[in-house]
Amino acid sequence: MQELTGLTSAEVQVRVHQGLKNTEPKPLTKSTGRIIAENVFTLFNLINVVLAVMVFTTGSYKNMLFLLIATVNTLIGIFQELRSKRQIDKMALLSHSPITVIRNGKAESIAPAEIVEGDTLKITLGDQLPVDGKIIATQELEVDESQITGEADPITKAVGDSVTSGSFVVSGNAYVQVTKVGDATFVNSLTAKIKPTKQNNSRLLRLINRIIRILTIIIVPLGAILLASRFFHGVGYNQAILGTVAAMMGMIPEGLVLLSSVTLAVSAYNLARQHVLVRDLASIETLARVDTICLDKTGTITTGKLQFKELQLATNNYSTTEVSAILGSLVNGIADTNETAQTLQQHFTEHPYVVSYVVPFSSARKWSGAELGDAGSFALGAPQFVLDLTPAQREQVATFAKAGNRVLALVQADHMTTTELQGTRLLAFILITDVIRPDAESTLEYLRNQGVTVKVISGDDPTTVAQIARATNIPGWNQLVDMSQVPDDADYRELTKQSTIFGRVKPDQKEQLIKALQANGHTVAMTGDGVNDILALRQSNCGIAMASGNESTKSIADFVLMNSNFSALINVLKEGRRVINNIDSIASLYLIKTMFSVMLSIIFLFLAKDYPFEPIQLTPINSLMVGIPSFLLALAPAFHPIKDRFVAGITGISLPSALTVVINILVINGIGALLHWNQLQLSTLSVLITGFVCWQALILVSRPLNPYKSTVVLSSIVLFLLTFIFLRHFFGFASIFSWPLGAVGLVLILLINPLFLGLQRLVDRVTPVVQTWHHQLQHRFARSK
Known part of the structure; x- marks a missing residue:
């Protein structure tokens, strides 16, 4: 990929003076001055001062002791709030991920707030775009726009394509020229439309x-x-x-x-010491009163990581050891950077075959492949895209999927190009599963024992989500609904009464589900990390964002889990109940x-x-x-x-x-x-x-x-x-x-x-x-x- 020089320091300064600089994230806490003012200038303090002046006129100065006590009380209040502010602000700094920018021909790491319009960003696997931009050079870039659209499938980006703030890089890398910063970005313009109506x-x-x-x-x-x-x-x-x-x-x-x-x-x-940011003190009480919590599968119940589960051999021409060697050579030779490829690379470390021709993974073709010397051409991908499935194979894939597995097929091909495979023969099915958080089951059990009902709302297939729910003992895991099949005029109140698992949920449906639960008399907490979760988070009685999520999502949530650790909610619930009780x-x-x-x-x-x-x-x-x-x-x-x-x-x-x-x-x-x-x-x-x-x-x-x-x-x-x-x-x-x-x-x-x-x-x-x-x-x- 070509190297670019980016802006010079002088050009950056010009743009800063022109106001073309990205905005600072909104502070999660009150300012020091506001904290002092709110504690000092109160009606009761005013009454105390007036009463002290009245007592002063009597000459009985010891009866003015109440003024000293009121002052001490005020100082205690200021001290505790400032102490809380310092801890929260310190943690908030850790939540802002740096971004790589090209300036003066060199790559440097800066805070997102320092980006200016026209900057050249270098993005790679795991980066989240804090601004809008246009691709000026790329190497197999794929981005996850589910934060914005709710659709989980990665999208391939080519030179000249636009990328929006809130997108994650899931594969490849690219250089992006910044076209919009600050309030003009897609995410900030969307956030600006949301009125702070939550009471x-x-x-x-x-x-x-x-x-x-x-x-x-x-x-x-x-x-x-x-x-x-x-x-x-x-x-x-x-x-x-x-x-x-x-x-x-x-x-x-x-x-x-x-x-x-x-x-x-x-x-x-x-809570800040336990890596939980509290944006509003009153929300501690609100969460303590929550009786229903809506969770996403990825990042809450699961870690967002994948793990290899099983290799199901489907041929007599190769042994399991030989297939493992082929698979190891394939995934390590192609060197894709998406989550699935990295999971297989970590498990299949042996790669004896020399790779001579590579077709990297693309979300459009749903497979990747390579020629392994004299062994032939092999491909790995979604079964229905690399193979003409027989009825028996189709049933087998369905059975694997219903058990909560992601299913890939390893095939040998007679002919392979960047656009098609010909003469494919199945060698094995590879089963991959989500990694369930080790503390997920105990956390969910605690919530259940505290009278909190769990609903799982996810963009994934409802069958897969249900299996994850089953593995973590969520009651009603088999009461599932595919929201893509639900008509617009459906009775959501009845739907939320009957179902626990909601799969293939669109962003606007999330908000409707929250409203329906509230209409049924529930106090609802919502967890989210994407821009598409903002309306649902705002609608909920208590919004909870993961630190790995979008900055705008975190700014609108009541709580931010700094370690993206779902079990931290136990501490929040306990703190709230302790204080309120x-x-x-x-x-x-x-x-x-x-x-x-x-x-x-x-x-x-x-x-x-x-x-x-x-x-x-x-x-x-x-x-x-x-x-x-x-x-x-x-x-x-x-x-x-x-x-x-x-x-x-x-x-x-x-x-x-x-x-x-x-x-x-x-x-x-x-x-x-x-x-x-x-x-x-x-x-x-x-x-x-x-x-x-x-x-x-x-x-x-x-x-x-x-x-x-x-x-x-x-x-x-x-x-x-x-x-x-x-x-x-x-x-x-x-x-x-x-x-x-x-x-x-x-x-x-x-x-x-x-x-x-x-x-x-x-x-x-x-x-x-x-x-x-x-x-x-x-x-x-x-x-x-």
């Missing part, structure tokens, strides 16, 4: 954000009214400010937002404080009393009973299927606990009035009882207990009680060992559980009634419209 499927984050929106409407006006009421009832300025700030702080579940974002960022970091249960801890703070704020609007807490007194509860334990519990293993306990936690734990706190504080104020307790004693006992109520809730959300969880739970209450002993002056507590304060506190602590259980039963009875009223009101409102 955030994170139910948990949506619910948390809805709660925050509601609280945003409540916090500011309620706080303002509470402050005004304090002054109206004659409460002093300092106590009015400190009480109002404590109430508003209690209403803010800022730790819940931080818990969600940080634990998801930690999961993204952990833990947040699902732990979230109720944060809402206890929010609920009792709202209730107490409304009650104390009408009471000429100081609010029961000062800001600093809430710190032991916020940190030791809720914040620190929740973060530690969020890291605990919880890999069982998601149970969606968030709402159940609100009605089953948060609301009864908040009511328990409110009732106890009213009782404490009543007892305090009888015993003439001062505000210090009232607030001390209020904090103590509230802490124990939260501790009981902590035990409930930690079930089932194990050594790790038990250590977290016991440590939290010990540290909480120690603050009353060693740090009571700092936090503004009275001694809990004084009479009768300690005795009343002990009695109230013992009554917490009976009171909670009674309130829990009451809430359980009232909730259905309230829900019925709510539905009736919604129905009447809808009818009135």
Whole structure:
């Protein structure tokens, strides 16, 4: 093949200045500035700053401690997201394969983003074209355009032919002159047409954000009214400010937002260390909720590699050893570079015959051949293209194919040219199979045990795909359909209910299959690596791309498996379930404080009393009973299927606990009035009882207990009680060992559980009634419209 000089360095610079340079791949992560801004400039941080300024005017500077805690929380969030970003960006660099370009008459390796229009690329086996171009010199080039068209057959390219971005070289090599770069390439122009319509499927984050929106409407006006009421009832300025700030702080579940974002960022970091890129944190939850996953055969269940299985001798004129020698001489002499030829070259290493004339493999003729000295002419290819098959041979080939084999025929020919074979006689059938990933069966078994249904969608023959599914124990492997025979107006919803294996699937059919599964009520994950998978990936609830796939496919997917290792999905599923299950249960801890703070704020609007807490007194509860334990519990293993306990936690734990706190504080104020307790004693006992109520809730959300969880739970209450002993002056507590304060506190602590259980039963009875009223009101409102 002729050598070319390509562009000069000066010509490259001119094209760069003209904007004719290829584009950088879209980043998989947020920018550092955006991460910092999103963590710093939040509504809750703004409220914290305003409250801190209010406390500053009282001169009680230690009550501004909450501002320091909020700052630390913000820094933790920034640190975890930046750590995750660094790991993901480092892995992303590994996913961009370099390309060989000819410049100044020399070959050099550059990143795809450095290609300019007019460059000369040198492409060979395994290369993927990142741009569009035109062949200017070639040696038996064949490309796989299945990424674009969905058709698996290689296409031969000659000088003057166009090649498009996304194509893979499967045989031969060539020089390509770049004609389109950046947004003008076929792949990028296709991607640009796809609107980012996929909604955030994170139910948990949506619910948390809805709660925050509601609280945003409540916090500011309620706080303002509470402050005004304090002054109206004659409460002093300092106590009015400190009480109002404590109430508003209690209403803010800022730790819940931080818990969600940080634990998801930690999961993204952990997955990046396991060679899985996460493009969107919310997608971790989405994949954890997936109940159906659609797989391609090649690259997921199989490695994409081939292996020699068997040589079936079909002649008495040659022995198996002689046929092996002929086959070895043939494949090594022709020296084709396609996957099938390389597989046979590795197995048949003996090649005693001298090759004198070669006809290389072509996808058009479906065979390759050579003259082996005095032994004669031999050819290797698809049976129906090298041989007039007898009925018995045709049945034999069909039997081999149904068993999941690729079948080749080795024939001897009387006459051979580049266009035809004459007088062929069968020597042997060669059986080749796909290499199944060693971990495929265990991965599929894990998914099955976790309640995830597997569907296989492939462009290959459905019979071959079914045999691979059978070998990996996929349930329903014999429920197959040939999509090339399915009419356009077919009922896809019924089709997906009845079938597991879908073969000969066209690109537009992939999207329809995903839609049908979703219409049947499933949450669907889709794996893909080609441009033809983009619409299906976008339609799915969760798109998973292989690192070996096209860059545009990876940019649109939610996850990128850097090692193209399907078993990595186990880690993703586990991480998602761990985070969501833990947040699902732990979230109720944060809402206890929010609920009792709202209730107490409304009650104390009408009471000429100081609010029961000062800001600093809430710190032991916020940190030791809720914040620190929740973060530690969020890291605990919880890999069982998601149970969606968030709402159940609100009605089953948060609301009864908040009511328990409110009732106890009213009782404490009543007892305090009888015993003439001062505000210090009232607030001390209020904090103590509230802490124990939260501790009981902590035990409930930690079930089932194990050594790790038990250590977290016991440590939290010990540290909480120690603050009353060693740090009571700092936090503004009275001694809990004084009479009768300690005795009343002990009695109230013992009554917490009976009171909670009674309130829990009451809430359980009232909730259905309230829900019925709510539905009736919604129905009447809808009818009135």
